[in-house]
Amino acid sequence: MTALRTTGRPSATAGGSPGRLLQLIRSRDDWTRQQLLTETGLSRMTLFERLDALFRAGLVYEAGSAGPTGGRPAALIRFADQGRVVLVLDLDHHTGRIAVTDLTGRSLREHELPLDIAGPPDAVLATVCDVGAELLATGVGETLVGVGVAVPGPVSPVTGLLRPATVMPGWDGFPVAAVLGARWPVPVLLENDARAHALGEAAERPGATPLLAVKYAHGIGAGLVLDGALLSGFDGAAGDIGHIRMGTAGGDADAPVCRCGRTGCLAAYASGYALLRRRGVTPSSSDDLAARLAGSADLRDGARLLGRTLAGLVALVNPQTIVLGGALGRLPSVVDEVTAAVRADALDRLTGDLEIVPSTAHHPAAVGMATLVTGHVYAPAAVDALVAG
Known part of the structure; x- marks a missing residue:
């Protein structure tokens, strides 16, 4: 069973087949035939046979000269992604x-x-x-x-x-x-969607790994990306942090009922859906969550619970970066509350260099899905x- 979804990065065996060779070519835009020979270790005849197969399949093309070399200009080989x-x-x-x-x-x-x-x-x-x-x-x-x-x-x-x-x-x-x-x-x-969101955020920050991204809007979900690979989990439920149960002083009697049927889930306290219902509003597509909830005490309390939950994940996976996205997650007040809660609950050696930032991506889920x-x-x-x- 596959628990990690990879995104087509080159491997140590690049060039071992036409597909591996294309994977290597896709990793940058300025390969020449000589550079591919050096990188792959293939014989000239084998490399040219595989390149010819990729040319005939319309997967690569020559993109002009690599620049002055003192001899015959070397043509660039590029992935044919146009259109x-x-x-x-x-x-x-x-x-x-x-x-x-x-x-x-x-x-x-x-x-x-x-x-x-x-x-x-x-x-x-x-x-x-x-x-x-x-x-x-x-x-x-x-x-x-x-x-x-x-x-x-x-x-x-x-x-x-x-x-x-x-x-x-x-x-x-x-x-x-x-x-x-x-x-x-x-x-x-x-x-x-939250995992697709995480993969898109990782594409925006290629050097950040592990990267933990949170989508905080009507619901609450998360995704973890490690060296470009997205963690799906054993049965596809990795990142479903909205249904982690929060402890309460009064026990289950004081805990709100979650849409999953249980009581005390993080989503039952902190999700946009729960916060609107608490105000007597039936959630719908017309909700402007940020306008309705920004600056409210309920949202600050919810963000604090989210931060406490993330502190546990920080202790488990030791991420380099946490990105807070979604209509609520990127609000400055939410970022501040989450950051304070994570740093208060997790060990200093786990949070000293930890970056907690709001999402700045336009549509990270689209980037993530296109990447997959x-x-x-x-x-x-x-x-x-x-x-x-």
Whole structure:
């Protein structure tokens, strides 16, 4: 069972096959044939055979001269990513963010719409797919290579199917990839939205590892990225910190009821959903959580509980960076409360160099999903199969 989802970084055996060679070429933009020979240790004939296979498959191209060398100019070999796009469906509790991105996750076109993730999955998917189709139709000279779907629930790393989630009744085991694959015959990947968010944040900070990212909005979730690999967990539930139970002086009698049916979960105290319900507001897609809750005592208390929870994770994984994102997570007051709680509860040697910062990314989940899809589509085994075919 796979617990880590990798993103197609080069390995020590780069060049061992056409797929491995492409993985190496994708790692930077300025390779020459001579540099590839030196890096891979392949014979000239073997390297040229593998490069020829990649050229014929349309996966690499020559991009002009590498500059003056005193002899014949050396041509640059680059990954042919022009016009290749990913469709990202980022589905939150009450909002869908649909984007067409390049292979790095940079948004080319996007649209946001209200939705109810608790609705029938076929109806929800039909709505967001129609929007996705409209966005794709406006592109010129583009090739769709894959679809990434971020959802607020656990996704099995083995089957790729959703596991039971309180906020998504009826989605457990629903064949999301098959439904979307029938519309677009390309690879379709699912991932938990908070983990996709974490992978996107890690892409913004390539030197920060381990990186722990938190999505704090209507719900509370987290993701851990270690050396570019995303931790999914044994059954796809890694990062579901919203359902860690908080101790109370009065025991269960004083603890609020969570949507999962238990009492005392972090989400029951601190999530945007719980904070709105406490004010008598029924959460919906029109919620401006930051405007409603910023500066409130309830939010400060919730942020403090979140910080105490994260302090335990700091002791376990010793992250270099914690990124706080989501509508509530990036608020300055939340960052301050979380930082104070983490530093108060965790050992000084774990927090002395720890960076706790608000997210500055525009749409980190889209970057994360594009990264996963690209890593899957251009994984060495997939490229080798394409070249062989």
